[in-house]
Amino acid sequence: MRGTTELVCGSAAILVAFGLGVLDAGACTGDLDNNGIVDGADLGQLLSTWGQVGTGDLDGNGIVDGADLGALLANWGPCPPPLEQGHLYEGKWQDLAGQATTSVGVQPAPFSADIAFILDDPQATSDVRLVHPVQLTMLCPGVNTLEGPTGGIDFRLEPQALPGTWNPETGDLFIPLQFQRHDWQIDQFVPPMPTGLEDGFTATELWGGQFVGHAFDTGDGLSVTGQLQLSVELPITGQLVEVQVDVEAEDVPRKDFGTIPDCPEAQRCNKRKVCVQPVFIGTGANDATKTGTSYEVFKAKADTIWAKACVEIEWQDPVYVNKPGYKTIEKVEAADGVTELRSLKGEVDEKGENECIEVFFVSKFVKTNGDNHGRGDGTTFGGGTASAKVIVSDAAIADCDPDADGVLAHELGHAMGDCEHTDDTVMKPTGNPPNCPGQNPSKVSSDEIAAVQKGALVKLKDPKEECCSSPD
């Protein structure tokens, strides 16, 4: 199980803060003497403590070994220039023409993309400027394959992205890219696995590639033309092997954070939005016994908490599933225990084509031994992907502490792309029923803010709206 969860949703290690660029020290891994270049002196220092504890223990596993040597050699040469003088560029691209090479041949694959990168300021010593990818999230409604439709496809940038280069003289732009790719079909091959029957993530394929093209300075940003060329490196389904997306004179405006007074640079960002589709069990709005009695309370809490991350939740009107059997969800203590949850999540937007997070409200969860699972019990499938779905229960409104109202906010954190649990923020797990859960704290950390802002369904607002995030 653990192996599956580690494939998913990636690491929450976010290297880049928003606003003016701040890269972590890992940007020059291997420069042990901090002289701006990884060279023989660093190699000597590493080898001098081979097999022992030492400064050369780059991966922090307690011993200087071959992995550390590899990391040092991978960064051989001058360190990237510091980025204190960089600027953030952010753009939204719609209706990009793409094509996908699949198991049934080449097919059209239209994409939309949210892109953000930090362009370092001109260096006295070089004509070339470094481009540090911060975000590149691409969505496509899907393509057909021998195994049937893929369902919604999403690509999300791996956090450990390498910098690209832009030559302002020639316009040449090259950005190496590493992605996690997910679609609904992958979930049929490797079903999403909630950890401890609590929070579920999904497997993703590793893809690599590059953007190759040109960019020209428009005065308030870059205009970009070229092609995204991507191919699968670690396939799961084998049904989708290559994707090419054409970019034709698309703008990436420079973000000038000048208008928010008293906002620390690292907290300045553009506001995001995420669509949430509530799903109640019942015949419709007039059904007196429909689920969703906790909706307003959960919703208010989620709004308050995720506003701190500059994410605005766009709540859709509820839709209904008229299958009363789902009101009580049984968590079977056998197999993976979530058969009924999987069945329920397939009732709306089965293939993940809708660009909303579906949130299903059931009355309660029970275990096969009869114990009630109360409120505080929630499950997320497909965290961070375009197929993300959440299931929460109403029960504990009556059964538990009425203040324990943060479960949906917590699950939405997972659904938007934060795969971590922490001790003192909204992402603290509140414990397992049948005991009533404690309250999810209302705090949000800066890592959590960065993680949710990059979720596949968390999009830049258009037109842009500046925001000052407020980590606690």
Ligand SMILES: [Zn+2]
């Ligand atoms: Zn959780």
